[in-house]
Amino acid sequence: DAGVIQSPRHEVTEMGQEVTLRCKPISGHDYLFWYRQTMMRGLELLIYFNNNVPIDDSGMPEDRFSAKMPNASFSTLKIQPSEPRDSAVYFCASSFGPSNTQYFGPGTRLTVL
């Protein structure tokens, strides 16, 4: 298995632009998680899905952030409009079952100028 795939690996954009991060979970996994990592706040959960349905989005910073999972093989995290404080590494993870091991992707390093 290729593991969790994320794209792009690096994204540099200007403040105010829309940013879309993509994730392909491991085939057969029914849970998908989006995390953000910054120096100040460490790793924090943004949102997670079960069988493509968003279950808990309480970690999403504000309305500028949105996430979708149109099918079991694909999820997006969108920021519109982006701000410099959104600069971080965004990780996607998937698991089979709610409490089982989570497998993380390589992350997307986002820089908002």
Added chain:
Amino acid sequence: DAKTTQPNSMESNEEEPVHLPCNHSTISGTDYIHWYRQLPSQGPEYVIHGLTSNVNNRMASLAIAEDRKSSTLILHRATLRDAAVYYCILRPWGGGADGLTFGKGTHLIIQP
């Protein structure tokens, strides 16, 4: 959620054993102890987990105190590739998927 306490950093020499401690004095009876690690410029990866008994796998061993208020991750023979941030995380058994709550972890430095 029950919290964990880990040293900010530890240093060890290559090919020597490493013992990474974690305190979790408020652990509940149904909390599993999980360890993940994050290598430089990579996403976190699972290392090991346990409930009450000590556990071994190909990566490491987990020693759990009898009262479960602390645990130790043991790398039997550290290599340079083991340099990473190690996170000790409590997860309820059979609970919902609340995601992983990462603390600051322990930054393990391996000297050649």
